[in-house]
Amino acid sequence: MLKKIIFQFLALSLIFTYSAQSAESGGMPQLNPEFWISQIFWLVLTFGLLFMILSKFILPKISNNLETRKSQILENIETADKQREETEKKVKEFDKIINDTKVEAKNYFNSERQKVLDNINNKRLSLEKDVEKEIIKAEEEIDQLKKTSQDKVNKIAIETSSDLVKQLIGEDINKSSLSAIVEDLSKKEMEKHNDI
Amino acid sequence: MAANPMYQFNVYRIGPEIKINNIDISFTNASLFMVISSIAILIIFNLGTKRSIIPNKIQLLAELSYSFISKMISDTAGSKAKPYFSFIFSLFMFVLFCNMFGMIPYSFTVTSHIIVTFVLAAFIFIGVTIIGFIKHGLGYLKLFVPSGVPMVLLPLIVVIEIISYLSRPISLSVRLFANMMAGHTMMKVFGGFVVSLGIVGGWLPLGFSVALTGLEILVAFLQAYVFAILTCIYLNDALNLHH
Numbered sequence: 001m002l003k004k005i006i007f008q009f010l011a012l013s014l015i016f017t018y019s020a021q022s023a024e025s026g027g028m029p030q031l032n033p034e035f036w037i038s039q040i041f042w043l044v045l046t047f048g049l050l051f052m053i054l055s056k057f058i059l060p061k062i063s064n065n066l067e068t069r070k071s072q073i074l075e076n077i078e079t080a081d082k083q084r085e086e087t088e089k090k091v092k093e094f095d096k097i098i099n100d101t102k103v104e105a106k107n108y109f110n111s112e113r114q115k116v117l118d119n120i121n122n123k124r125l126s127l128e129k130d131v132e133k134e135i136i137k138a139e140e141e142i143d144q145l146k147k148t149s150q151d152k153v154n155k156i157a158i159e160t161s162s163d164l165v166k167q168l169i170g171e172d173i174n175k176s177s178l179s180a181i182v183e184d185l186s187k188k189e190m191e192k193h194n195d196i
Numbered sequence: 197m198a199a200n201p202m203y204q205f206n207v208y209r210i211g212p213e214i215k216i217n218n219i220d221i222s223f224t225n226a227s228l229f230m231v232i233s234s235i236a237i238l239i240i241f242n243l244g245t246k247r248s249i250i251p252n253k254i255q256l257l258a259e260l261s262y263s264f265i266s267k268m269i270s271d272t273a274g275s276k277a278k279p280y281f282s283f284i285f286s287l288f289m290f291v292l293f294c295n296m297f298g299m300i301p302y303s304f305t306v307t308s309h310i311i312v313t314f315v316l317a318a319f320i321f322i323g324v325t326i327i328g329f330i331k332h333g334l335g336y337l338k339l340f341v342p343s344g345v346p347m348v349l350l351p352l353i354v355v356i357e358i359i360s361y362l363s364r365p366i367s368l369s370v371r372l373f374a375n376m377m378a379g380h381t382m383m384k385v386f387g388g389f390v391v392s393l394g395i396v397g398g399w400l401p402l403g404f405s406v407a408l409t410g411l412e413i414l415v416a417f418l419q420a421y422v423f424a425i426l427t428c429i430y431l432n433d434a435l436n437l438h439h
Contacts (some may be wrong), residue, residue: 029205030377035226035312039207042227043312049292050234053280054241054289061245062262069249145221 150186157182202382205308205377233293233306261380265424272425280431288424293348295376295416299409302348308376310369317369320427328434339433368426375419379412
């Protein structure tokens with residue numbers, strides 16, 4: 001506002017004083033046409049040169065720089081995207097491999113366990129069979145032993161009793177009668193055992 | 197004479213008088229500041245053309261101003277205005293640097309001279325008109341006939357449109373010239389007050405002067421921007437005839 005007032009005042013004073021006075025004595029030097037042509041000449045020269053140099057040499061370089069930066073940034077973003085995709089792929093592959101190996105390991109473990117269990121079962125069965133056989137054998141042996149032992153015991157008993165009788169009486173006794181007595185006794189004894 | 201607030205706008209010859217066919221084209225202080233501004237622009241923007249992916253400060257400045265003006269053009273005049281980018285860029289930078297160099301004490305403000313701004317504005321006006329006629333032929337005259345106007349008002353509207361079109365170079369040049377001249381005159385006036393009121397009363401105008409310096413720097417940028425954006429708007433009228 002203040003500026004406007006001052007400017008208007010100056011313009012008004014100019015209108016009244018310009019015709020009477022020269023520019024040096026208080027008017028506007030801008031309206032003194034003495035150097036107008038010179039100013040136009042130098043303006044055209046400097047501005048023309050400025051425009052020519054800017055548009056021919058400097059501005060294309062700047063725009064080129066901006067373009068290359070833009071394209072470089074785009075390129076970098078593109079490669080970054082590509083690499084990210086690749087890493088995602090690789091991560092997926094890695095996960096897959098891990099899953100596969102886990103499944104494989106589980107399967108392997110299961111099959112091996114089954115095998116081991118089967119093996120154990122087989123072995124146990126065969127062992128049991130062997131044991132049974134052994135038991136049967138042992139029982140047979142025991143039975144035989146039982147039988148033979150009685151005979152032997154009887155024999156020994158007969159012999160010892162005959163010897164005893166001989167020493168006591170000094171005479172041989174009929175062996176058959178002795179054996180009948182011993183057998184009778186042992187039978188009684190056996191029955192007792194069996195009862196128990 | 198130095199106390200006269202208009203004295204700062206005086207143009208004087210530097211060096212010998214140069215005359216071609218009796219026309220005086222001597223090198224003056226105005227020419228000096230035109231040359232200084234142009235060289236400063238060229239140096240700064242040439243330093244900003246280094247090829248590096250991560251820009252340094254000057255490169256950043258150059259690239260930011262490039263994209264700033266490029267965005268301004270595409271926003272106001274569309275993509276068709278791209279071929280005129282370097283001209284508008286040069287124009288904006290020239291006006292901006294002339295305005296800014298004018299803010300240095302004891303320097304000269306090139307754009308505070310009506311003849312300079314008028315030549316720029318007239319060149320833009322003539323150029324835009326030629327572009328308009330080349331692009332649209334005589335159809336460019338439709339610019340003066342806005343659509344949707346009642347027939348009764350049409351003659352009046354057309355006259356107003358033609359006057360407003362023809363006054364474009366004047367308004368464009370006077371806006372820049374008047375802003376620069378008024379600002380600098382006012383600063384000079386307040387500076388004179390500082391001296392005349394002395395150590396006792398001079399502080400208030402000094403404060404004003406400081407504040408005005410800030411304001412004038414803002415105006416220097418703003419007027420360069422307005423100059424460039426109005427050029428874009430005129431160019432838009434010529435390129436995209438909206439009827």
